[in-house]
Amino acid sequence: MILWWLGDVVLLAVVLPVVVYLLRGVLDAAKSIVPSVQEIANVAAAGSKDLDAAVLLLTTQEQVTQTVAGVANYGGSLDVILDDAR
């Protein structure tokens, strides 16, 4: 009978606080993850939006191609006009 009461005391005074303490720790950790995930989502959205300009690289590529072609034509003309070094 005494052991039973002793078990009850241990259950209420030790097991229950330990269980609450541990579960509270898990809950706090889970809560702390939520803001970080939301920040990551915001950063990912901003990064995705920043990359919208990546399409313009195709225009840049065309412009560079045309510019280099113009430089090549210009260089070819200079090659004809100017004399070579001796």
Add this chain to the structure above:
Amino acid sequence: MLAFAAAGAVTILAVLLIVVALVFYLVSVIVQLRKITAGLDVVITHVGEIVEKSAPVNGVVTTINEQLDAGVELLEGLLVKKAGITDAVGLVDGLYAGAGAAGFRQFPESSTITAPRIGEVYTRGTLTLARLGREAPIAVGNPAGPALRDVERGSLAARQLYPEVRQTRPSSLPRSPVIGTHAPVQYEQREDIGAPRKRLPGHAR
């Protein structure tokens, strides 16, 4: 008998409290995990967009770099062909101080050449005028004489406009003074410059 019932009730109460605590906290954790899952879904969506949008960047940038490399090789080859490797290094070093030490990509030997101080001896305008001199009668001893035009070596004829030391022994030329804000020697401005000219007594009217 009553004591057994009381002890049993306390046990049941304790177990019930533990179960209630478990349920409360575990449900709270589940709610938080669902929020995390929803947030990660958003992250995955945006990361997928990033991957999709950045996929062609590598190829496009590589193509742009190849085009620019071709342009650089073309211009370097043209410059070396027209000016010679030594003068080309000097011209580049004159326009961009220190760039001559790096040399040209297609001409590894250019990095070992001591760049002549073309850019400091002559301004770009002077070089242009000297080159134009092959077709215009400027800097010719007699303006009525023939123009310095040589259909085969016109640009070389322009070199005859300069002292002979520059043509055969350019390394013997004195080094040009470094001028400008960052010159090693700074001179104070003279006060008499810009002031009224002093009149000598004998020439006063």
